[in-house]
Amino acid sequence: MSPRKLDPEIRTALVDIAARLLAEHGAEALSTRKIAAEAGTSTMAVYTYFGGMSGLVREMVHEGFARLERQFARVRRTDDPVADMLVFGHAYRHNAKANSHLYAVMFGGQSLAGFSLTEDDRQYGRYTLVDVVGCVTRCVEAGRFRQADPLLVAHQMWIATHGLVNLELGGYLVDPVGADRCYENLLGSLVIGVGDTAEAMARSTVAANRRVRREVTSTPEAVGPRR
Structure with missing residues (x-):
């Protein structure tokens, strides 16, 4: 008999359900029985598709970064690289909010089912910064940023935006210091700090x-689950 063909929709459903259960109910909710029951399949599916719970947790991490990468791919390259950089930040925030159930496990904040991030897993996550690093390089080449290490600057942007997103998801950023206002001021300070002028930064923020809305907050199929 030929092996049964795996269904990518079941695989995606198992990942989403597991991540949601974890985010909503904590690590104690992460069991093959509960995940399979919600997916309408047997517990054997977790082993068939992932080799066990540890493999499922790893897939949750990779799926989260894959969705972020697809979100970044929607950011257009224009003749205003600083505006492009700001849109990347908006894309990071939007992806985290749209996939908060996955975001909660992407950075290894919990030890689950014997899983721990490997260096390969972390490198998979770092790889999503490739386009951001390229954008920083264009900012330097355009004279908007002074000469600097693009990789380091991209990491500074990542660290700042990631910290803001954690507070945003936790509901801590409210008016008069709401998330949008904090984001513009935070990234504006960083951009000016690496060489841009306040006037040029203001124009890029408007752009x-x-x-x-067009490049970030609309939700085409390409940014959703893998098929």
Whole structure:
């Protein structure tokens, strides 16, 4: 008999259900029985598709970064690389909010089912910064940023945006210091700190905000689960 063909929709459903149960109910909710029951399949599916719970947790991490990468791919390259950089930040925030159930496990904050991040897993996550690093390089080449290590600057942007997102997801950023206002001021300070002028930064902020709905907050199939 030929082996049964695996169903990618079941695989995606198991990942989403596991991540949601974890985010909503904690590590004690992460069991093959509960995951399979919600997916309408048998507990054997977790082993068939992932080799066990540890493999499922790893897939949750990779799926989260895959969705972030697809979100970044929607950011257009324009003749205003600073505006492009700001749109990347908006894309990071939007992806985290749209996939908060996955975001909660992407950075190894919990030890689950014997799983721990490997260096390969972390490198998979770092790889999503490739386009951001390229954008920083263009900012330097355009004279908007002074000469600097693009990889280091991209990491500074990542660290700042990631910290803001954690507070945003936790509901801590409210008016008069809401998340959007904090984001613009935080990234604006960083951009000016690496060489841009306040006037040029203000123009880029306006340009970036005009692009957010089209390039970030709409939800085409390409940014959703893998098929």
